[in-house]
Amino acid sequence: MLLLTVFIVCVFIYGLVSRRLSGSLLTAPILFMACGIVAAKLIPAQDLTEGSLGNFLTIAELGLVLLLFSAASKTDLRELRRDGVLSARLLSVGMLLTIGCGAGLAVWIFPQLSWWHAGILAAILAPTDAGLGQVIVESKQVPKDVRESLEVEAGLNDGLSVPFLLFFIALSQAGTESDVSLMQFVIEQLVYGALIGAVIGLLGGALLEFSRRRDWMADSTQQLAIIALPVLCILAAEAFHASMFIAAFVAGLTTQYHYRDATPESWSFSAQTGEFLNYAVFFLFGLLAFEALPFINGWYVLYALGSLTIVRMVPVSLALLGSGLSWAKIAFMGWFGPRGLASIVLGLVFLEQQESSDTTELIKVAVIVTVLLSILLHGMSARVGINWLARRHGSGE
16 A cells, blocks of 8 residues: 555656656656655565566556557558558568567577577567657657657557567477467467457447437546547457457557547547556556666666667668668667567566576566666657757658
C-alpha cells in the first residue's frame, strides 16, 4: 500500500507542474523512473513486494496495449497508404538487421553468451517505444513522413519481435521441440492477432458510428465504449494465443474505417488511461533499475550505447537507402528509436519463462541499462533533435 501511495502522490505532483515541465528536458518517463529509484532507496524492502514480477508484467502489458490502440487510432490512414513504404522498410530489412547487429554486438562484448542468448537480448531491445517517442510523432515541426513512419514502426515492431524472442528462447534450451511449432506460433501471434484486431476494430467502429449517428451515446460513455475495444483485444488474444499488441494496434487502425468522424476528445480517455499506466511502468522500472545498480559496469554501458547508436542507426540507414529521404531525416529516424515499454514487457516475458542463472541476470541487467540510458538520452535530446530537423526542413506540415 505504501508503494502505491507514493506513486499516486507522484502522479498528483506531476499533474500540478506538467505544463511547466512540458518544454524542459525532464520528461515524464525520466521523472517517474527517478521517483521509482528514490522509492526503492527509501521504502522498506517488505513494502516493495507490491512490485512483483507478475503485477509488473500485467501493468506493462495493459499500458502498452492502450498506448498502441490510441496511437493507431490517430494515424492518418491516407498518409499511411502513401508513405507506408518507409515503415515497411524499417519493419523488414531494418528490424532483421537490428536483431543481427544487436546479437553480434552482444557476443563481442559478452563472450560468455551463446548466439541464441545474444539473439534473445537483441530481440528484446529491437522494438522502439511509441510512448517515449510520443513527443516526436506529435510535433508539427517534424516532417509528416518521418512522424508517420516512426509511429507505425513503434506500433508494430514490438509484436514482430515476439516470434524472434520465442524462437531464440526455444533454441537456447537443449532438447526443445519449440522450433518445430514455430510456424504455428507465428501464425497464432501475427495472423490471429491481426485478424482479431481487424474484426474488433471494424465491428466496433461500425457500431460506434451507428450509435453516434442516432445520437444514442453520451460523451462520457462514448469514451468508455472506445476503451472497451482494446480490452476486448486483450481477452480475445489470450483466448486464441495471439499477440495482444498487434491486435490492439490493428484495432486502432481499423476502428477509423467506419468511425472516422470522431472528435479527438473521443479517444482522449483511452490515451490518458494508457498514459497513466505507462507512468506506473516507468515508476516500477525505477525499482528494478535500483536493484540492478550494484551489478552495472562499463561493459553494460558500452553495450547500451552501442545498441542505441550503431545497432539502431546503421540498419535504419541501410533500410532507407534509395528512399529519397535526406541524410538529416535518416539520421533523425536512426537516432530516435527509443527503447522503453516494449523492451520492458519483452524482458519480463523472458524472465517469466527462465530460471535464475548468470546468463539470465546478464540479459536482465543489459536490458535495464539500455532502457535506462534510452529514457535519459532520448528524453533529453528530443526537443533539440526536433529543432535541428526543423531548421533543415522547415515546418512538418
